[in-house]
Amino acid sequence: MRLLIADDDRELACAMASYLRHCNDTIVSTVTTGGVDVLRSVAQFAPDVIFMDIAMPKLNGLTACRHILSRHPEVRIILISGALYREHPFVVESGATAFLAKPVRLAELQRIFEEIVSHSRDALMRKTG
Numbered sequence: 001m002r003l004l005i006a007d008d009d010r011e012l013a014c015a016m017a018s019y020l021r022h023c024n025d026t027i028v029s030t031v032t033t034g035g036v037d038v039l040r041s042v043a044q045f046a047p048d049v050i051f052m053d054i055a056m057p058k059l060n061g062l063t064a065c066r067h068i069l070s071r072h073p074e075v076r077i078i079l080i081s082g083a084l085y086r087e088h089p090f091v092v093e094s095g096a097t098a099f100l101a102k103p104v105r106l107a108e109l110q111r112i113f114e115e116i117v118s119h120s121r122d123a124l125m126r127k128t129g
Contacts, residue, residue, distance in 0.1 A: 006038040008034060
């Protein structure tokens with residue numbers, strides 16, 4: 001599974017990447033720190049899953065989410081925010097697969113990631129079975 005983590009807090013992004021690598025050693029991950037960088041990384045890296053902060057410089061995560069999903073609807077995006085909440089209209093209308101509140105709790109990060117991995121395997125089994 002190819003994983004992209006986008007957060008302007010590089011320390012948090014790197015910590016999330018490190019933690020998720022330990023949850024599942026088949027992950028290939030990259031970290032980016034800005035909204036414009038996310039679009040470049042998606043084009044170059046073709047991630048399956050993106051964990052993306054909403055508040056990033058130059059291009060926020062909501063706009064980046066809509067842009068990515070318009071071109072790559074198969075990508076699963078998990079929005080992250082300390083200011084907005086799961087039921088906020090902007091989050092609900094974004095098309096994101098899930099939402100993660102800041103401060104990020106590792107148990108919640110792992111739960112969301114495992115659900116996504118499980119759903120990916122289920123979809124693969126339906127295609128091949």
